[in-house]
Amino acid sequence: MARTAFQIQRDVIYALLLREMASRFGKTRVGFFWVLLEPVAHLVFPIFMFSYIRHRIVPGIDYPVFLAYGFLPFLMFKAICLQTMDGTRTNRGLLAYRQILLMDVFVAKMLAHCVIQAIVFLVVLTGLAMLGFDVLPPFPLEFGAALVLAIALAFGLGMLFAALTSVAPDARAIIRILFMPLYFASGILFPITRFSNEIVDWLALNPVLHLVELTRLYAVEGYEPMRQLNVMYPLSLALVSLFGGLALYRLRFLSRVTM
Amino acid sequence: MIRLENLTKSYLTLRGRKYVFRNLSLEIPGGANIGLIGRNGAGKSTLMRLLSKVDLPDSGDIITTASLSWPVGLSGGMQSTLTGRDNVKFVCRIHGVRGPLMRKKIEYVQRFAQLGQYFDEPISTYSSGMRARLAFGTSMAFHFDYYLIDEVMAVGDATFKARSRKAFKKRLKKSKVIIVSHSMRLIRRMCDVVVVLENGNATVYDSAEKGIAAYLESGKRYNAQLAKAHRAAKRKQAALAAVGAS
Numbered sequence A: 001m002a003r004t005a006f007q008i009q010r011d012v013i014y015a016l017l018l019r020e021m022a023s024r025f026g027k028t029r030v031g032f033f034w035v036l037l038e039p040v041a042h043l044v045f046p047i048f049m050f051s052y053i054r055h056r057i058v059p060g061i062d063y064p065v066f067l068a069y070g071f072l073p074f075l076m077f078k079a080i081c082l083q084t085m086d087g088t089r090t091n092r093g094l095l096a097y098r099q100i101l102l103m104d105v106f107v108a109k110m111l112a113h114c115v116i117q118a119i120v121f122l123v124v125l126t127g128l129a130m131l132g133f134d135v136l137p138p139f140p141l142e143f144g145a146a147l148v149l150a151i152a153l154a155f156g157l158g159m160l161f162a163a164l165t166s167v168a169p170d171a172r173a174i175i176r177i178l179f180m181p182l183y184f185a186s187g188i189l190f191p192i193t194r195f196s197n198e199i200v201d202w203l204a205l206n207p208v209l210h211l212v213e214l215t216r217l218y219a220v221e222g223y224e225p226m227r228q229l230n231v232m233y234p235l236s237l238a239l240v241s242l243f244g245g246l247a248l249y250r251l252r253f254l255s256r257v258t259m
Numbered sequence B: 001m002i003r004l005e006n007l008t009k010s011y012l013t014l015r016g017r018k019y020v021f022r023n024l025s026l027e028i029p030g031g032a033n034i035g036l037i038g039r040n041g042a043g044k045s046t047l048m049r050l051l052s053k054v055d056l057p058d059s060g061d062i063i064t065t066a067s068l069s070w071p072v073g074l075s076g077g078m079q080s081t082l083t084g085r086d087n088v089k090f091v092c093r094i095h096g097v098r099g100p101l102m103r104k105k106i107e108y109v110q111r112f113a114q115l116g117q118y119f120d121e122p123i124s125t126y127s128s129g130m131r132a133r134l135a136f137g138t139s140m141a142f143h144f145d146y147y148l149i150d151e152v153m154a155v156g157d158a159t160f161k162a163r164s165r166k167a168f169k170k171r172l173k174k175s176k177v178i179i180v181s182h183s184m185r186l187i188r189r190m191c192d193v194v195v196v197l198e199n200g201n202a203t204v205y206d207s208a209e210k211g212i213a214a215y216l217e218s219g220k221r222y223n224a225q226l227a228k229a230h231r232a233a234k235r236k237q238a239a240l241a242a243v244g245a246s
Helices: A005-025 A030-053 A063-090 A092-096 A102-130 A140-167 A171-184 A197-203 A207-219 A232-250 A253-258 B044-051 B084-094 B099-113 B116-120 B128-141 B158-171 B184-190 B208-245
Strands: B002-013 B016-028 B034-038 B059-064 B146-150 B176-180 B193-198 B201-205
Touching: A005 A030, A005 A102, A005 B084, A030 A063, A030 A102, A063 A092, A063 A102, A063 A140, A063 A171, A063 A207, A092 A102, A102 A140, A140 A171, A140 A207, A140 A232, A207 A232, B002 B044, B016 B044, B016 B193, B016 B201, B034 B044, B034 B184, B034 B208, B044 B146, B044 B176, B084 B099, B084 B116, B084 B128, B099 B128, B128 B158, B176 B184, B184 B208, B193 B208, B201 B208
Parallel strands: B034 B176, B034 B193, B146 B176
Antiparallel strands: B002 B016, B002 B059, B193 B201
């Protein structure tokens, strides 16, 4: 009857995952519709604006495909980062069950939003394919690896933000607002190479821009990324933030402050 | 047996770090119902949180082979947008209870909490009494060596009280309790061993009577001290006033 540590953690994460899904989609049928509405609305508006008012924003590439492969990874990054950050705030009561640790909440939130975003990806891409666009990534494995990298960075940063917001709760609102300029600085609406090289040099400090460019490089046929693209930059940041987040956790910083 | 080894727990307050326990070591004999008593702020609830692992100690360990429950009647871990049934399922899942056993537990809680149709409604629609009934029923559905009870046990209306007392009695045939309470009647009725907490120290008494007597005695001493300090302060004030007048 006694479970091993691994089994307990598996049971807990599975239960938390189901709980997160159930409370997100709820018993109402609009739940899932709502999750899809945001990305679709975000995609439809620029598609109309750019591809019908001004033709051919990216030479040789269908604009909707270009936009989808920039926006969806960004959305996934944002969702995982913010949800992990809020994991401490919204699930405090859960810690009363001794087998649930804060780390389980983080991992479950991260997994839940991976699943949700994967579904969003599938639905949007299927929709585009039905409209006659060629959406299949030419380098599927590399594309998958780029997404994993985005998830890792989002998760690491999310844990760091969780630590920060447990000391300074007001930082939460600021971090949320910062995702707005981040959206524009990540080259989602149009190719970042439209800017002059010197400006891109500066914009390349943004790791999310690298992630977006990387995803497009592997997912969009014939896409030419910025010259500054460097896998090592987001990768090392992801490792540093994961290490930092786990180290803070290890020091019991999170578990102590959040109570 | 539950052993505390060099337990240190502090909280960071605005006026610096405040220690609740400093290197507290303690051995509570097994097979006994345990009562935790002490004045407000003596660390009863903190010790309870440490025992239930809601909170972690700064250093030191709590060593036991017995299984301890989550705080009985706790409804903080319930997700208010989910139904009562889903919340019970969640508790089953984290305890590794699946399949037919899970159905049995759900049936038990359903019968015990008597929520009727509300069992399949989101918890946010419950009254506080209904919430407490669900939480208590969920606690009773699982077996533990020790049930942790913080203060109030009797919730709900008279019929529910009777039912919960009966269920609890049944559980107590095999299990023990750890109770935090200010009610000496409850401690006397339920506990075999009493732990008195005072100024970050803990003393174990092997009978409820002895523990309660020690606790009341220390309370008297404390009140006497307070009164003495109060008198001293008054005298000082009077002296100062006299100096001012002359």
